[in-house]
């Protein structure tokens with residue numbers, strides 16, 4: 660029987676931890692088993708409400724099986740006409756991310772400098788995240804933007820349930836402007852970036868965010 664040492668973060672995001680590695684119903688790996696062979700249970704509403712963009716990560720690497728779970732969740736997203744167009748570029752190499760950061764900032768020109776100082780406070784556009792995932796699709800698809808956004812949210816929610824913070828990095832779409840920048844990002848020919856996602860363990864507390872209420876136009 661395997662027992663996991665709970666970290667402070669586990670308590671913070673209030674996950675119930677259960678050993679499922681020996682369970683009969685997990686033979687086909689259908690349960691959300693965490694990277695240490697445990698199931699992290701978080702109510703879906705709690706998870707949705709607790710997801711907030713994280714922009715301050717510590718340097719810890721996200722274990723490979725956690726990354727795989729995030730990707731598995733991403734590809735469970737709906738996709739127009741069942742095309743499932745997503746391909747993923749997984750980037751942990753900080754030198755490469757710094758290079759992409761410089762390319763994005765250059766694409767923004769003077770605005771890039773201002774954003775860098777005022778908003779990013781010297782960090783990369785990826786907020787120095789230890790992991791960035793690019794969702795790339797072939798250029799031509801009509802619904803690839805929607806498909807990718809849905810996959811991104813699935814990935815964010817899975818990450819949140821696994822204690823990993825995330826942020827959508829729309830700024831990185833500027834890499835689509837130049838073929839040379841796409842190549843530097845490892846994007847295959849004929850493809851473009853539809854979503855750039857930063858992931859990492861939050862350096863401190865999870866951002867709380869305000870309670871939001873839906874603005875209902877009509878309910879007939």
Ligand SMILES: Cc1cc2nc3c(=O)[nH]c(=O)nc-3n(C[C@H](O)[C@H](O)[C@H](O)COP(=O)(O)O)c2cc1C
Nearest residue numbers: 710711712713714784826827828829830831866868
């Ligand atoms: C399409 C899109 C592009 C975004 N681009 C960036 C970005 O470049 N950098 C960043 O820090 N946050 C970015 N965000 C995150 C938003 O700022 C964030 O989702 C918003 O402020 C709401 O906060 P929440 O995610 O904590 O609920 C983006 C979000 C979306 C949906």
